[in-house]
Amino acid sequence: MQQKGFSLFELLIVVVISSVMFTIAIVNWREFQLRSELTNTTLALVTFLNQVKSNANFQNRNNAIYIIKEEDQPWRLIVIDNEQNDHDQIFFQFINANNQVEILKKNNDLLSIFHGRRCMAQPETIKLKNDIGESRIIISTRGRIRYCAYAMQLAGFPKC
Template identity: 25%
Template sequence: MPPTSRSSYSGFTLIEILIVMLIISLLAGVGSRALSQWQQRQQVKANASDLAYFLNRLRQQATWYHTTIALAAETQGEVTYLVAKSESRTGFVQRWVWKPLSPNVRIIAIQGEPSFYGKRGTAWPGSIEVGNQLVQWRIIVSAQGRIRYCQRQEEECG
């Protein structure tokens, strides 16, 4: 049986391999930037969720002990903390502190004077904004003591 003729040029050229590697590196660069932005958005959302949970616990504490809990921001160095203090009852003041879970997330603003009252679970309305350079979330405390959070850019966030 005679041998079949095969081309001696089977495979890829160096130029073809370099072009494919260039395309892969460009896609990887775009993908890593998108992944980084997604991670930053998720960090802010996790912080907003954690802060809403913290505020719900404060509301429960105020209702359970029939006391007033006021919120304020305190700055130490470059980090801003949310500090909650109960009213003085028999000379004893309780203090709770919330700080952002991620170092690149910070408390941007506190609007109003959000506080919780022990009677009927009511509150002094206000909002707290947390975020970074990419996205911001607002945690809203209503006069009825309800707490919700939404992205700052959404229209219904108010």
């Protein structure tokens, strides 16, 4: 007797193999998404800090960076003139687009100061973290801004 089509056992094997592959793909996709969010936030913050440093050097002023954390809001960084210390006059602002990525600092903390007159900065290490791992942004005394991946592998990031 000739049969056309697939047997129930063959279909069951295909469904099991497909579900295993789908489960692996979902886990890897979530990991890829978290790595991408951490990478993008770190690089965006490095770009922002370079902009603040360039502005401090160009305007010849001291730009102070503060972190603001409000309830039910993503964290953000504000830049003010350190000599005037007026939190209402904000020059620049960085708003975190990803709620998954957290900055490991207290609220209303002074993050760093870029001294435009001397092309220097207050040394600081900024730690960004999500469920997949942690990245760090290092600001040196000479105003050099570097970034690295801590205890994990991120594409294009050196290890800390």
